[in-house]
Amino acid sequence: MQVKKFLAPSLAQALAQVKEDLGEEAVILHSRQVRGQGLLGWLRPPQYEVIAAKERQSPPPKPKAKPKVPEKQANPEPLAALEEEYQKLGKLVEELKTQLPQAPFTGHRLEVYEALIAAGYEAALAEKLLTACGEQETLELIWQALEKELAKGLKSASLPFPEEEPVVLALIGPTGVGKTTTIAKLAALYSLKHGYKVGLATVDTYRIGAVEQLRTYAEILDVPLEVALSTTELKEALRRLRESCEVIFLDTAGRSQQNHMQLGELKSYLQAAEPDHVALVLSGTLNSQGARQVLASFGQLGIDSLIVSKTDEVASFGPVASVLLERELSISCLTCGQAVPDDLQLPDRDELVNLCLRGVRR
Numbered sequence: 001m002q003v004k005k006f007l008a009p010s011l012a013q014a015l016a017q018v019k020e021d022l023g024e025e026a027v028i029l030h031s032r033q034v035r036g037q038g039l040l041g042w043l044r045p046p047q048y049e050v051i052a053a054k055e056r057q058s059p060p061p062k063p064k065a066k067p068k069v070p071e072k073q074a075n076p077e078p079l080a081a082l083e084e085e086y087q088k089l090g091k092l093v094e095e096l097k098t099q100l101p102q103a104p105f106t107g108h109r110l111e112v113y114e115a116l117i118a119a120g121y122e123a124a125l126a127e128k129l130l131t132a133c134g135e136q137e138t139l140e141l142i143w144q145a146l147e148k149e150l151a152k153g154l155k156s157a158s159l160p161f162p163e164e165e166p167v168v169l170a171l172i173g174p175t176g177v178g179k180t181t182t183i184a185k186l187a188a189l190y191s192l193k194h195g196y197k198v199g200l201a202t203v204d205t206y207r208i209g210a211v212e213q214l215r216t217y218a219e220i221l222d223v224p225l226e227v228a229l230s231t232t233e234l235k236e237a238l239r240r241l242r243e244s245c246e247v248i249f250l251d252t253a254g255r256s257q258q259n260h261m262q263l264g265e266l267k268s269y270l271q272a273a274e275p276d277h278v279a280l281v282l283s284g285t286l287n288s289q290g291a292r293q294v295l296a297s298f299g300q301l302g303i304d305s306l307i308v309s310k311t312d313e314v315a316s317f318g319p320v321a322s323v324l325l326e327r328e329l330s331i332s333c334l335t336c337g338q339a340v341p342d343d344l345q346l347p348d349r350d351e352l353v354n355l356c357l358r359g360v361r362r
């Protein structure tokens with residue numbers, strides 16, 4: 001870098017000198033007003049000092065010699081390696097294809113098999129059902145054979161009706177599946193439609209508003225309600241209800257299928273109540289894994305029938321049907337909406353078959 005000092009009577013003159021000497025690219029590093037030394041210096045007008053700099057011009061870089069491009073040579077080796085890789089991949093794809101699950105049917109049965117899978121049926125069950133259907137000449141015959149196969153695995157159960165002695169029906173199940181609402185629907189069915197004297201009891205004192213929910217239904221239906229806080233109180237409450245009622249519905253707190261302590265407590269309430277019928281309320285919206293878990297946990301408590309709830313919320317019933325069919329459990333009720341008392345069905349086998357084919361046969 002070239003640095004120079006310029007001195008002139010005015011700043012404009014000093015800058016003009018810079019420009020003339022160092023050119024347009026010069027950079028001003030510093031400027032100041034200066035006076036001469038001593039008294040005389042002070043008497044003379046001030047001068048302006050400018051220090052400017054300029055990059056020394058470096059010689060233009062020599063153009064780089066272009067790298068020599070080797071002349072193209074036909075090298076057959078990489079091509080051969082690629083070809084080999086390509087063939088290996090082809091073989092691998094063929095091998096993988098053989099490992100993929102093959103649709104086990106052709107023709108009409110394949111069509112129905114695919115419809116079952118699309119509706120959430122587990123593949124093993126769909127295959128078992130359609131194998132049992134056998135080859136059929138038309139699609140309609142396959143559907144008919146499937147209906148028969150489904151009917152074999154589905155059982156409908158009747159809820160008990162009182163004869164000489166009062167009957168106690170307990171509803172159990174996970175939280176929020178519709179136990180209390182279903183009890184209200186059943187209480188209405190037994191009292192309004194069949195004319196029985198109905199009573200309600202609950203041990204669900206955990207959830208805020210649970211008792212009030214049931215009390216509201218009891219008041220609307222004009223039936224007695226007993227609330228029990230312990231197994232001893234429950235025995236006492238049922239004894240009182242038995243004196244005046246023919247059918248007693250016992251509501252229980254929703255329990256998580258994962259919580260063994262809660263399930264243990266529920267078991268002691270059931271042992272104290274000695275119900276004539278225990279119905280597990282199973283939500284129709286579960287996936288098959290969830291349904292299996294619920295059945296495994298609550299199944300240990302001793303279940304007489306299943307009430308499948310919220311069937312109105314599912315477009316197809318495949319996941320829950322897959323579990324019901326493998327276990328051959330009896331279904332006593334279906335609930336298909338929130339309206340009390342209307343959204344309740346006591347299904348026969350045909351209605352259960354229709355539910356299982358919902359969303360499958362279009």
Ligand SMILES: Nc1nc2c(ncn2[C@@H]2O[C@H](COP(=O)(O)OP(=O)(O)OP(=O)(O)O)[C@@H](O)[C@H]2O)c(=O)[nH]1
Binds near residue numbers: 175179181204210255
């Ligand atoms: N869509 C639909 N909703 C329902 C059905 N049955 C009940 N419900 C609704 O599900 C919700 C829970 O119902 P509850 O009867 O309180 O359920 P629960 O099993 O007693 O609940 P917990 O006592 O808290 O365990 C409410 O909003 C009901 O209206 C049904 O069949 N279909």
Ligand SMILES: [Mg+2]
Binds near residue numbers: 181204251252253
């Ligand atoms: Mg409830």
